[in-house]
Amino acid sequence: MIVIMKPNAAPQSVDSVLSYIEKHGLQTHLSKGEEVTIIGVVGDKTKLLTDNLISFKDVDRIVPVTESYKLANKKFHPEPTTVRAGATHIGPDNLTIMAGPCAVETQDQLMDIARAVKKSGATILRGGAYKPRTSPYSFQGLETEGLRYMQEAGKEYGLATICEVVSQEAIEAAVKYVDMIQIGARNMQNFILLKEAGRSGLPVLLKRGLCATIDEWLNAAEYIIAEGNPNVVLCERGIRTYETSTRNTLDLSAIPVLRERTHLPVIADPSHSTGAYKYVPPMAKAAVACGADGLMIEVHNNPACALSDGPQSLTFEKFDRLTHELKPLCGLFGREFTID
DSSP: OEEEOTTTOOHHHHHHHHHHHHHOOEEEEEOSSSSSSEEESSSGGGSSHHHHHHTTTTTTEOOOOOOOOTTTTTTTTOOOOOOOEEEEEESTTTTTEEEEEEEOHHHHHHHHHHHHHHTTOEEEEESSSSSSOTTTSSSSOOOOOHHHHHHHHHHHOEHHHHEOOOOOHHHHHHHHHHHEEEOOGGTTOHHHHHHHHTSSSOOOEEOOOOOHHHHHHHHHHHHHHHOOOEEEEEOOOBOSSSOOOSBBBOOOOOOHHHHHHHHHHOEEEEHHHHGGGGHHHHHHHHHHHHOEEEEEEEEOGGGGGGGOOOGGGGGGHHHHHHHHHHHHHHHHTTBOOOOO
């Protein structure tokens, strides 16, 4: 449930309510707006006498929260969250682009890609050092060596860095090298990994599972936030449907639905959702029009020779063309987007 305080409630009144709730063994989550303060309550509400709570000074009303996710719920936190990663941020009013190869292959390759995506407006370098692949015989990533390359490329070109993690050991390695970690679609409901990500101290990008509902996705985010890490970004990367023309189906409707249900930033991945480079630009533009806070796009110096997901990767030229086409679209929707 949430306790909504009266406009301009006195700080002493808020403190009294917080103290009463916490004294009964429940957790509180405080959200202060310009005029109204909201107190989210997490735990066994049977321990509280709501009739007593409503009588506290400056309490306006008590609203039950029926959804199973609380901390990710917009009712708990009406203002949109901004998540910082390195020197950049993901949230309202700007468009953040994460770009880079599906898999880190060599140091020289990553340096070339980092230079190109930075020039075209990306602020976060993406690259896979751990690659959970459908086939055990496919390239699985450079692991720690790849993380070192990510760190070096990020520092060289002033980019924040993000890498997928697949285990506790991978998280322990990643925190030494990158600015943000990613939980991939296959691990969206790996609850042990979600908890470890929540304890990592780094912001977390949480991709939607292949067949996950939005409520299941938000409950997965709740696992991370419940560990004390509020810096979660949701990534719509396409879901499995009956359609076979594209790799997955990008659920654009999820973006406005999430805008209504959660305060967390939402980005879209038009690369994994379509599986074909020619569909990436139109779906990227559509995602921005639907309200996405950012995009994750695969870019490669030579897609034909990529060790992972070459068919969906943009060349440097195609990526640069896309970002220049996105710039006026961002202006139309009131978002800032800068290209060097």
